[in-house]
Amino acid sequence: MTTGGSEAGPAYEVLIERGKIREFATAMQSESPAYEGESAVIPPTFLTTAARWAPAGARADTGFERARLLHGEQEFVFHGPPPRAGQRLWATERIVDRSEKSGRRGGLMRLAVVLTEFRDDDGTLVAEARSTLIERAKPTEQPS
Numbered sequence: 001m002t003t004g005g006s007e008a009g010p011a012y013e014v015l016i017e018r019g020k021i022r023e024f025a026t027a028m029q030s031e032s033p034a035y036e037g038e039s040a041v042i043p044p045t046f047l048t049t050a051a052r053w054a055p056a057g058a059r060a061d062t063g064f065e066r067a068r069l070l071h072g073e074q075e076f077v078f079h080g081p082p083p084r085a086g087q088r089l090w091a092t093e094r095i096v097d098r099s100e101k102s103g104r105r106g107g108l109m110r111l112a113v114v115l116t117e118f119r120d121d122d123g124t125l126v127a128e129a130r131s132t133l134i135e136r137a138k139p140t141e142q143p144s
Contacts, residue, residue, distance in 0.1 A: 008094040012058045014050045014118065016042060018085035024049065040085045044076055047083075047118060047129050050091050060093040062112040064135035072111065073132040079125050089118040089126060096130075107137025 018040050025035035025043055034041050051059065083089060097113040116129040 006060065006095040008092040008117075009058045009060060010055075011090040011092045011119075012054045014047075014053055014089040014091050016083045016085055016087045016089065020049065021046065021085055038085060041082045042084070044078075044082070045074075047076060047116070047127060048074070050089075050116065050118070050129075054091070054093075058091075058093065060095050060112075060114045062095065062114070062133055062135070064110065064112065064133060068136040068138070070134040070136060071131065072134045073130075075130040077128045077130075079127065083118075083126060088121060090121075091116055091118050103137035105137065107139075109137050110135040 018038060021035050021040045021042055024046050025032065028043060028045075030043065035043060093114055093116045095112050096115045097111075099111045100108050101111070103109045112133050112135075114131045114133060116131070117125060118127040118129070120126050
């Protein structure tokens with residue numbers, strides 16, 4: 001079963017800071033000079049960190065139980081050059097798809113695809129992040 005999406009939540013500001021770019025690149029064990037200096041570009045997966053800046057109520061709510069949550073898949077699409085240090089983006093999140101399927105160990109797994117759009121101050125779409133979240137099936141009770 002697949003169902004449609006939801007309305008986008010409120011936009012939240014994402015400042016692309018050069019120090020955070022360098023920290024992220026260091027964590028990736030990258031020594032690329034592209035990730036250093038005043039005009040540093042972001043590493044391809046850097047926008048994952050944007051959720052840390054989201055205020056309460058701005059994140060898409062899947063309704064999934066956190067203890068059973070898995071991160072299934074992640075995709076980033078850039079609609080031009082990658083963002084650079086000093087740039088400000090505005091992120092909005094929405095659920096674009098929901099589905100269910102049988103788990104390998106029995107029970108029902110629920111899936112949600114969350115789309116985050118990143119726009120510049122002019123409203124131009126700069127990048128998109130598509131994340132598939134999975135809520136594992138509830139554990140079956142074992143006979144005592």
